[in-house]
Amino acid sequence: MKMANYDWKWLNSILPAILLVAVLVATSPGWRLPAMAQAGDKPPVYSARATGSFSAQVPIAWFDLAYELVRDERLSPPVAARIYGYSGVTLYEAVVPGMPGYQSLAGQLNGLSELPGANGEAYYWPVVANSALATMMKELFAGGSSVSLAEIVGLEAALDAQFAGAMPPGIHRRSVSRGRAIGNAMAAWSRTDGYQALYNCAYTPPVGPGLWVPTLPAFAPALEPCWGQMRSFVMPAGDACDPGLPPAYSE
Numbered sequence: 001m002k003m004a005n006y007d008w009k010w011l012n013s014i015l016p017a018i019l020l021v022a023v024l025v026a027t028s029p030g031w032r033l034p035a036m037a038q039a040g041d042k043p044p045v046y047s048a049r050a051t052g053s054f055s056a057q058v059p060i061a062w063f064d065l066a067y068e069l070v071r072d073e074r075l076s077p078p079v080a081a082r083i084y085g086y087s088g089v090t091l092y093e094a095v096v097p098g099m100p101g102y103q104s105l106a107g108q109l110n111g112l113s114e115l116p117g118a119n120g121e122a123y124y125w126p127v128v129a130n131s132a133l134a135t136m137m138k139e140l141f142a143g144g145s146s147v148s149l150a151e152i153v154g155l156e157a158a159l160d161a162q163f164a165g166a167m168p169p170g171i172h173r174r175s176v177s178r179g180r181a182i183g184n185a186m187a188a189w190s191r192t193d194g195y196q197a198l199y200n201c202a203y204t205p206p207v208g209p210g211l212w213v214p215t216l217p218a219f220a221p222a223l224e225p226c227w228g229q230m231r232s233f234v235m236p237a238g239d240a241c242d243p244g245l246p247p248a249y250s251e
Contacts, residue, residue, distance in 0.1 A: 048122035051098035058126045058159060059091055062133040065155055069141055069148045078224045082195065083140045085233065087133060090186040094132035094179055095125045109233050112189050116181040124167045124175045130159045131179025132186075139187035193231040201226035210249025 066087060070080045089105060089112075096102050097118035106115045134156035141148050164172055203225040205212055214220060228238035235241060 049098075049125070050100065051095040051125045054126050058129045058133070061155060061159065062091075062130075062137065063087065065151060066137065069137075069144065069151065073141070073144050073148060076223055078227050079199070086140060086186060086190050087136055089233070090132050090136040090183060091129055093186065094128050094182045098123065098125050110231055110236070111192055115185050116178065118178065121174060122171055123178060124163065124171055127160065127163050127167075127172060127175035128179040128182075130156060130163070131176045132183040133179075135180050135183025136186050136190075139183075139190065195230060198224075198226040198230050200224070209251075 063084070066083060070083065075083070089109070093104060093106075093115055096104055104115055106112050134152060137152045138149065141152065160176070167175075201224075203222055205222055205225075212222065214222075230238075232238065
């Protein structure tokens, strides 16, 4: 295939004019390269954004990891539910100041007193959420393997590195600090629910017709028989939602 044989001699006649225009534009006092910062320019003003303007990337990443760690640590359903419950409240409390029309659950959930406030300052909410969930996960999986704890540390660092350049350093430090403050407050709250004393408590099941007995295949002991005594989030006590007596037993 032959290329068309164009006569480019006409370009020679206008090339000086093109170069002259380029020089004039480049040396104009008002001319700026948009991708280059000029000496003395002020940094862009950070504009605070509402929580809802960000994606759910951070919560999804943390809850995906929580599911994996629950599986890897072979935790029981009641223990897993406690982890997910506290993690959900931690996430909400971390970012609720950026949600107009919403309020903290402090004073509404059992035992949850006043939490650190946002003081009307600007925050980058994905960083706040990342820091808060990392702090709480370290508490909830404190008895886990070194591998699980390393995964928590690794996810926190990876997400923080991703967002660190999206805001001025002061906003980043403030966001990390708020997340840790909320995480520590939530961890302290979780330690007062009775879990340490009631987890895997000693239990001798009663014996008699119609009463529970270990079953196949493992003949495992009763699962968390004292769980109903643990402080709930909302109900005053476990027996506040009594399902009533079971049907009469017969053989």
